[in-house]
Amino acid sequence: PRPSPPDGRQAAAALAFPDRLPGGSCALDLNGRIAYVSASAADLLGAPVSRLLGTLPWEELPWLDHPTVEARYRAAIVSRETTAFTAVRPPGRRLRFHLYPDATGISVRITSDATGDPPAAADPEEYRQGAPPVPPPVATGRLGALYHLMHLAATLSEAAGVRDVVRQTAEQMAPALGAQALALLMAEDGRLRLAGESGCPPELAESLYSIPLTADTPPVRVHTTGAPLFLHSGHELHAAFPRSGLPPDMGAWAFLPLVASRRPVGTLVLAYDQPRAFPSGERAVLSSFAGLVAQAMDRARLYDAKQELARRLQAGLLPHRLPRLPGLDIAARYLPAGVGMGVGGDFYDVIRLGPSTAAVAIGDVQGHNVDAAALMGQVRTAVHAMAGAPPADVLARTNRLLVDLDPGLFTSCLYIELDLAEHRMCLATAGHPPPLCRRPDGTTDTLDVPPGLLLGIDAGAHYTSTETDLAPGTVLALFTDGLVESPGTDPDEATGDLAERLSRSASHDMDGLADALVGHARGSAPRHDDVALVLLRTREAAPAAGKGPG
Incomplete structure (x- = not known):
């Protein structure tokens, strides 16, 4: 959790803290401008605080605009490691600067230097030979241009x-x-x-x-x-x-x-x-x-x-449209991972088995690259081809196929078979999060499904089917872990929050509900994984039972 904002006493203590230390302190923001400068630092630099704030130090203080300060500053920006140098403020006051950089800027500690060490502005050999400690001035703004050049280089590299x-x-x-x-x-x-x-x-x-x-x-x-x-x-x-x-x-x-x-x-x-x-x-x-x-x-x-x-490959392997079945409302959403995270292997499918039966699969292939997207297509095709068999058998056969292919990647998968006429469903999982179920009275919980090994690890892995009621008005939410996992968030708490939102929703519009759930996940925290979501809602009107490949 983020720390709470400081109260008035804490803020006052923070401002007083650097003034109690020997020497002076200042901070440079990411643009190289002075974002903070203590009164003691301003005295050492020879300029009032009001004049220094918001300025580039090497432009406001020309005696800092020279090649050796440039070299130390460049080293701090590039390496983000502490460095130090000595400079001479005219007419001859020696100041020691300690630079402490990180990704947000640079903290600078300034002290008087009476050690006799050569200023960083002078070459050590020249100093020993009695050369003047400060080299001839260079063109104003040189260090400022260098800062922007180095900052742009660092930014563009990312x-x-x-x-x-x-x-x-x-x-x-x-x-x-x-x-x-x-x-x-x-x-x-x-x-x-x-x-x-x-x-x-x-x-x-x-x-x-x-x-x-x-x-x-x-x-x-x-x-x-x-x-x-x-x-x-x-x-x-x-x-x-x-x-x-x-x-x-x-x-x-x-x-x-x-x-x-x-x-x-x-x-x-x-x-x-x-x-x-x-x-x-x-x-x-x-x-x-x-x-x-x-x-x-x-x-x-x-x-x-x-x-x-990769995205075209992935989009081509996901369903272009979902089947329409009497007695079943369906909505599905897919949200790619954040910029720079690559292309993932999340997949889903809804398969019509007969007039009143259907199968639903959702899964997540390990990795974020073209290989993951390609394997996702193979897994979805295998599940589709084996649909109609008991859920445990579908997973077992798909698992043996993946072990034979030996792609070097693992896959989670949840497979559910729905019988809308008999109001029953049978499901099995291979290392995939179980679905959320909102019952007609509004109570929402996670279905208890025996865990199974991820697909592609062990050809002899065994999977267990579970059968349960599917009353009209039930809403099922199948999702990949990207919907509930984000940095600094507990997945169990996020799943509970998702269940609560599903329970509170009175909407009968599955598309609107899907948009709301995915939109909340997208806005609550940065996503580093793909998100797939399938929502199913059963209704009363279903024709007579019957199975057949479709």
Whole structure:
């Protein structure tokens, strides 16, 4: 459980705590800006708290903007390990900085340093030879650009698909580089197509939406030549490309090729509201940004292609429509796992056996990949082919088939046979959660089903069938464990919560009830597994009993 928010006394104690310690404390957020600074830290840094909050330290305090501080800062961001350095605040006060990074930002401890150790700003050998402790100043903003470059690299390394890369690029690059508009164009079917943008006026977005690779425009020129193009003013743009179609009111432009694995994949467009000189250092930073984006987009497109292939395979193996049987209302839902979790092997099936009999199966193949989706299809096909036999026999035969196939994956499965005319059902399970049953009077509980071994482990495994009443008005909920399992949640408590929600629902609309149950699961906690749900409700009108394959 999450800790409760601090009360007033706790908050006051937390604020007073760092001020009692020697030296000063501050915290940098994920954008590198000062989110907190103690009064003692502000005194050491030589600036008031009000001026420091919300700023980038290396811009507000130029004496921190130099290569060695840059190296220590880079090490902290990349390794997320504690590091330290000494810097000299003009005119000569030595300060020791300890950096404590994690995934949410960096905590910094600042103390006066009177040890005589060489400042991190100076090379140790030069210091021993009496060289000045602080190197010549470098261009303001260099460390800030480095921070954004490293932060973007770390973020893009965790991006899964194209949408993630586009969103992270748009959110981070434009503000980091001072651009008013950013557009990401990807080559596809002989055109450069707008994959994502940030801050683009409608006229600019429209002009970049889809550009033929035969057009004489800056994005196409950069894509085909592989050389970046920097235009210092709007006048220079329209003098060089009079038919570019780009709006004339932007002050400067940067067009950067996106090249991955020595192959051009698109163009990155940056637009500025004022003329810009683009010195060599800035051009190098922009090219580095574009290189990161290109590599991330290449990985993301491959990821999306694999995911789409697997999802199509999985969707093709699930039922396209459910059979309609007199006396039985059916609803089914399938919810894929979260982004980056791969494709799972959850499956379900409803099989018409005769005029008043049906079989229902639900299961979960181990793993989240194409192999799991493929095995799911094999299991569903095997269960479908053997439907009509007693539930224990269906599971035993499917189990022997999986052991013979030796896929290296295990499968859970619950199989139920319904007799709507006799108001009876027979069920068996192979390591799968038992179904919930809401009886006509509203009482809801978990059916008691003898456990069985997962399919695909032991060819000689034995399964037991259980028979029970199925009164008209009964609602059965068959589900995979993704519906009740999430980080930090007890599965038994989640199953109890699901049973309570099923019990409280007075809806006779199975589709609405299925949407409500799945929607609650999706909103209550992040899902790291697929979710499959089948709801069944029996009604009075059922024809005479009879069996036959259908």
